Amino acid sequence: MRLQNKTAVVTGAANGIGAATARRFAAEGAKVVVSDRDPVAGEAVVAAIRDSGGEARFQACDVTDRAQVAALMDRALDVYGSLDIVCANAGIIHSTPFLDLDDETWRQVLDVNLTGVFLTGQEAARRMVARGIKGAIVNTASVNAVIVPHKLAAYNASKGGVNQLTKTMALDLAEYGIRVNAVGPGSVATEMFRSAMLQDPEGVERMRLRTPMERAAEPEEIAAAILFLASDDASYFTGQTIYPDGGRSAMSQMVPKRA
Numbered sequence: 001m002r003l004q005n006k007t008a009v010v011t012g013a014a015n016g017i018g019a020a021t022a023r024r025f026a027a028e029g030a031k032v033v034v035s036d037r038d039p040v041a042g043e044a045v046v047a048a049i050r051d052s053g054g055e056a057r058f059q060a061c062d063v064t065d066r067a068q069v070a071a072l073m074d075r076a077l078d079v080y081g082s083l084d085i086v087c088a089n090a091g092i093i094h095s096t097p098f099l100d101l102d103d104e105t106w107r108q109v110l111d112v113n114l115t116g117v118f119l120t121g122q123e124a125a126r127r128m129v130a131r132g133i134k135g136a137i138v139n140t141a142s143v144n145a146v147i148v149p150h151k152l153a154a155y156n157a158s159k160g161g162v163n164q165l166t167k168t169m170a171l172d173l174a175e176y177g178i179r180v181n182a183v184g185p186g187s188v189a190t191e192m193f194r195s196a197m198l199q200d201p202e203g204v205e206r207m208r209l210r211t212p213m214e215r216a217a218e219p220e221e222i223a224a225a226i227l228f229l230a231s232d233d234a235s236y237f238t239g240q241t242i243y244p245d246g247g248r249s250a251m252s253q254m255v256p257k258r259a
């Protein structure tokens, strides 16, 4: 068990990568605060963890609201007495041609994907520093932080921002013994992936052509990378984004077929 006696908070943990991460953390011995804006699906993740013999609680939290994020971190400290690992994972995606992207969508995506990571990291780190906890923070970026598919201006910009925020947090928090890293997944077979594909029917074939391994990842494969960064195995990693992407970032993209 790699996370024995650790308390972990995972945002966006009701579905997909966050849910797989919460389950894996609990299987590795962590006490997990499962957090999401969706309480029904979040409680179901907690129930599954408990059925498997793990320890978890649900705390509702919209990561765009500082008061809710602060309450989330306080809940972990109140219930489990520590705050060792925090995963800022909640995210949304929206596909629109750049010329049609409206202000509201731009702000919404940036608010959840980038401001949410900022608020989660800052509220967590302030409490870690105050208690002398040498914690680990893992942000969920995307391979889109470094190579970008078209029609995803807000999403791609938000994830590039997460990479730079991760590096800056790592520099500013190193003196407190807090490590900050990120994962940059390629396509992952989650609800987000399915909804992106629904907005873009040719997306599945394009995904295959852009992925040397010719498949999407399972959420558990991303959770394994997050576990590594959160664990003491990554004790000399900080300011890094690692890319479980099936080889996508190693290859050049084709110019998309035009209508």
Ligand SMILES: NC(=O)c1ccc[n+]([C@@H]2O[C@H](COP(=O)([O-])OP(=O)(O)OC[C@H]3O[C@@H](n4cnc5c(N)ncnc54)[C@H](O)[C@@H]3O)[C@@H](O)[C@H]2O)c1
Binding pocket: 011, 012, 013, 014, 015, 016, 017, 018, 035, 036, 037, 038, 061, 062, 063, 064, 089, 090, 091, 092, 112, 116, 140, 141, 142, 143, 184, 185, 186, 187, 188, 189, 190, 191, 192, 193
């Ligand atoms: N699925 C992919 O292909 C893929 C690839 C790269 C990166 N990612 C990133 O992985 C992370 C998780 O995505 P996923 O694929 O598991 O998606 P998902 O849609 O399956 O899960 C995302 C979760 O975040 C929650 N959420 C959304 N907005 C929130 C908010 N404001 N506050 C709190 N919770 C909120 C949702 O309720 C949901 O449970 C995201 O940051 C996403 O950008 C996903």
